[in-house]
């Protein structure tokens with residue numbers, strides 16, 4: 001199925017509250033959402049109402065203790081448990097969890113992801129990442145291997161896992177009650193994989209799902225990431241701030257896919273987008289101030305570095321003077337600086353500049369739905385994105401705001417699907433058939 005003329009939409013599925021530090025305290029939010037699987041199911045259903053193709057669950061084990069005195073940890077209790085709960089209560093939306101190729105046993109990953117794929121009737125995706133933090137390594141009592149070693153291992157782990165997924169032949173399971181034959185033993189292969197980093201002799205006792213096996217995702221932007229994803233991934237979760245960089249990233253992944261003999265359309269590049277959608281700009285900015293305004297005073301110092309001009313916490317409610325703005329030197333080290341200067345030159349107060357999310361992790365839309373739709377269309381049509389992964393500010397009403405205010409506009413413009421193409425993630429993202437390893441790579 002070709003979905004190239006339509007964008008994909010995924011949604012960050014994090015701690016149960018939303019992407020902003022203050023989301024757990026917003027009116028209407030259940031403060032126990034962090035542990036409530038009922039809340040998580042509700043949010044997944046809201047995303048499915050909007051026909052989003054997938055939920056994306058990052059995982060940074062151990063990196064949870066940000067400022068738990070006042071903020072929720074950023075991640076899920078457990079990505080696989082969460083998706084198991086969501087799988088049973090949803091029908092179409094893809095379920096994509098992060099799993100490290102450095103700090104997991106391949107056989108365990110293979111088993112869990114294929115079981116999730118069976119449970120969800122073919123909606124599982126595995127975001128195969130290498131982990132890049134010493135803190136994560138410490139959890140496992142290990143040192144962080146070098147990048148060359150981590151990526152070397154990642155190539156082997158994905159190959160081994162895909163071989164295990166294909167080890168139970170597609171038609172091996174007959175379960176014929178009359179003849180008494182349960183399975184064709186001769187169609188179940190023993191994988192004997194001996195790599196430099198990982199080895200396994202095993203077959204995996206799990207038949208194919210409706211989509212065969214889970215889809216490979218990857219998140220990263222380095223040349224190593226281009227190579228790994230170009231070889232194995234159907235979707236890349238990205239993080240970038242400009243159309244130019246996004247286009248360059250997307251092209252790098254497409255070129256890499258080509259070098260492995262694949263059709264570049266088989267790999268979709270999906271950068272992030274954060275949203276605060278409200279009826280007008282002022283309401284949206286005020287919502288942002290309510291959500292994260294308490295952090296603004298300490299962010300002034302960083303904004304000052306981004307713009308290269310002195311700023312004062314005591315002037316939070318004043319615009320930056322024209323004279324100062326004319327002397328601004330946007331930082332070459334932070335790709336968000338040009339946008340911050342552009343917003344500042346529109347005459348907003350310091351508080352409102354920060355409320356635009358100029359120091360957030362992805363491009364941010366704070367305003368009416370049409371602004372999000374325009375941004376998405378522009379990037380999509382510029383060849384900078386095959387879709388977006390959204391981080392709504394507060395799940396309890398921020399998902400609905402996007403579904404009601406942005407999705408219909410994208411559909412009217414003919415760049416987002418009206419209905420799910422099918423029930424599997426493979427169908428809904430337009431990924432080709434695959435069972436076991438891809439013989440081309």
Ligand SMILES: Cc1cc2nc3c(=O)[nH]c(=O)nc-3n(C[C@H](O)[C@H](O)[C@H](O)COP(=O)(O)O)c2cc1C
Pocket residue numbers: 057058059060098100129130131132147219220221222224225237238239
């Ligand atoms: C959008 C995005 C999401 C990521 N999500 C995760 C994650 O959930 N868990 C994790 O350990 N690393 C995550 N990473 C980090 C990457 O796996 C990778 O380690 C990092 O980009 C450093 O790249 P390098 O290892 O190629 O140097 C993410 C990276 C990006 C760009």
